[in-house]
Amino acid sequence: MAVGGGAVEIAHRISEMGEWFHNIDLKGVPTAPAHFLGDFPRVKWKSIAPALPSDLNGASVLDIGCNAGFYSVELKRRGAGRVLGVDVDDRYLAQARFVAEVLELDTEFAKCSVYDVDQIPGQFDYVLFMGVFYHLRYPLYALDKVIKKVKGRLVFQTMIRGSLTSPELKDDYHFWNKEIFESPDFPRMYFIEKSYAGDPTNWWIPNHGAMEAMLRSSGLEIESHPEPETWICRPATVMKGNKYILDHELAGTL
Numbered sequence: 001m002a003v004g005g006g007a008v009e010i011a012h013r014i015s016e017m018g019e020w021f022h023n024i025d026l027k028g029v030p031t032a033p034a035h036f037l038g039d040f041p042r043v044k045w046k047s048i049a050p051a052l053p054s055d056l057n058g059a060s061v062l063d064i065g066c067n068a069g070f071y072s073v074e075l076k077r078r079g080a081g082r083v084l085g086v087d088v089d090d091r092y093l094a095q096a097r098f099v100a101e102v103l104e105l106d107t108e109f110a111k112c113s114v115y116d117v118d119q120i121p122g123q124f125d126y127v128l129f130m131g132v133f134y135h136l137r138y139p140l141y142a143l144d145k146v147i148k149k150v151k152g153r154l155v156f157q158t159m160i161r162g163s164l165t166s167p168e169l170k171d172d173y174h175f176w177n178k179e180i181f182e183s184p185d186f187p188r189m190y191f192i193e194k195s196y197a198g199d200p201t202n203w204w205i206p207n208h209g210a211m212e213a214m215l216r217s218s219g220l221e222i223e224s225h226p227e228p229e230t231w232i233c234r235p236a237t238v239m240k241g242n243k244y245i246l247d248h249e250l251a252g253t254l
């Protein structure tokens with residue numbers, strides 16, 4: 001159908017496409033009005049939006065784990081040029097394509113895992129890697145891959161549990177210094193063996209200190225922290241010599 005149709009038609013198509021995680025306003029019809037996090041992710045976007053340019057002036061965007069494309073849509077509306085959203089879930093990709101069709105936005109969506117993003121040609125002015133990190137068994141491996149795609153800024157978001165502050169960290173600690181591990185703000189990742197929040201794909205949940213430490217360790221400079229779970233970063237020391245950190249690590253030369 002050409003989705004010029006009315007609200008009834010749009011509501012029908014929305015319900016046909018299964019459960020939605022993104023609440024997106026489709027010509028007055030919300031896709032997930034009963035979301036357990038409220039008007040999600042608009043509630044998050046309200047804090048993140050002011051930290052990004054209001055005119056993206058043709059910038060390219062890669063939205064990793066795009067879901068139904070809420071962030072892809074918002075960046076396109078801000079004047080982004082090429083917007084490519086990728087996800088592993090066919091249902092979410094179908095939802096994202098439907099959203100773009102209804103809103104008449106020229107955005108691309110493709111099936112691709114974060115572990116394969118390094119196969120996507122070129123780099124992007126903005127890479128969004130939001131709400132995916134804690135769903136991965138190999139989170140730092142994924143982050144080091146994602147970094148290869150960042151020309152301008154990485155907009156990164158993860159669930160955070162435990163301490164919400166970062167400690168002052170020293171460059172080194174004595175072998176017998178065990179006290180640091182008692183401190184709740186020392187970088188920690190919580191491993192979920194079975195399930196958290198009813199979701200068996202929640203694997204590793206960092207505290208604030210761990211997340212900032214990992215972003216820095218992957219060669220990123222933290223530019224801003226617009227809300228408790230989101231960081232905007234730029235590549236600083238992502239390469240050592242002429243190789244990315246990931247390639248050094250895989251070759252045993254880091």
Ligand SMILES: C[S@@+](CC[C@H](N)C(=O)[O-])C[C@H]1O[C@@H](n2cnc3c(N)ncnc32)[C@H](O)[C@@H]1O
Nearest residue numbers: 041065066067087088089092113114130131132
């Ligand atoms: C919690 S949702 C976050 C959606 C959106 N980025 C946001 O911040 O609202 C997690 C998304 O990551 C996707 N995802 C999970 N594993 C992935 C993987 N290996 N590669 C790409 N996307 C993945 C899921 O299908 C889902 O759409």
